[in-house]
Amino acid sequence: MENQDFTRIAAHMLIVVGPSGTGKSTLLFHLLSQRASCVFSRSTTTRAPRGREKNGVEYDFVDVDTFKAKIDAGEFAEYASVFGNYYGTPHRMIRNNVEAGLDVVFDIDVQGARQLKTTYPGAWCLLIAPPSMEILEQRLRARATDAPDVIERRLNTARSELAQTDLFDFTIINDDLHTAQNLIVTLYDAMTLRAQR
Numbered sequence: 069m070e071n072q073d074f075t076r077i078a079a080h081m082l083i084v085v086g087p088s089g090t091g092k093s094t095l096l097f098h099l100l101s102q103r104a105s106c107v108f109s110r111s112t113t114t115r116a117p118r119g120r121e122k123n124g125v126e127y128d129f130v131d132v133d134t135f136k137a138k139i140d141a142g143e144f145a146e147y148a149s150v151f152g153n154y155y156g157t158p159h160r161m162i163r164n165n166v167e168a169g170l171d172v173v174f175d176i177d178v179q180g181a182r183q184l185k186t187t188y189p190g191a192w193c194l195l196i197a198p199p200s201m202e203i204l205e206q207r208l209r210a211r212a213t214d215a216p217d218v219i220e221r222r223l224n225t226a227r228s229e230l231a232q233t234d235l236f237d238f239t240i241i242n243d244d245l246h247t248a249q250n251l252i253v254t255l256y257d258a259m260t261l262r263a264q265r
């Protein structure tokens with residue numbers, strides 16, 4: 069692809085990062101339900117499907133050998149190992165969606181966000197932040213889904229993610245859910261006004 073293609077495609081990319089417990093999934097779900105012109109970026113992963121997840125819906129589920137072959141073939145715009153499994157974003161998925169007139173919203177970790185910004189420097193990166201580390205800790209404990217050591221690990225990951233301030237173009241502090249929902253839609257609407265598109 070030519071450089072100008074990367075610039076044009078980047079203007080259709082909203083990368084959303086944030087520690088677990090910040091309400092990132094709820095906000096993404098809200099945005100996707102409010103704006104039919106945006107689509108969720110479907111990643112490829114080596115982790116096993118959970119619950120009702122289906123291949124080709126939440127993720128493309130593949131085995132490790134297949135994933136490695138895709139790395140070697142240069143199919144990924146970014147990939148990372150997260151909690152022991154590989155996750156990657158195919159270039160082709162991004163391109164196909166943008167060619168179809170859609171904007172692509174990514175839910176990936178900070179390592180992946182950094183790589184995507186290297187390939188597509190014009191993509192916007194939004195951080196969903198908790199009001200404070202104390203509140204994040206309270207929220208994780210209140211969910212009661214994780215063991216104490218897992219909560220501790222999530223909090224450490226959160227601290228290192230939130231510290232990567234050079235990566236984020238925008239921050240939404242998810243204090244009041246309704247306000248945060250309005251803000252993510254407003255940010256998306258602003259993205260659709262970008263000049264390069």
Ligand code: 5GP
Nearest residue numbers: 111147148150155156157175176177179180
């Ligand atoms: P889960 O297994 O719970 O669906 O996702 C675990 C983590 O992997 C989440 O933090 C999610 O943001 C991240 N993730 C999902 N897809 C990708 C991807 O394609 N690339 C990267 N780098 N991270 C991803």
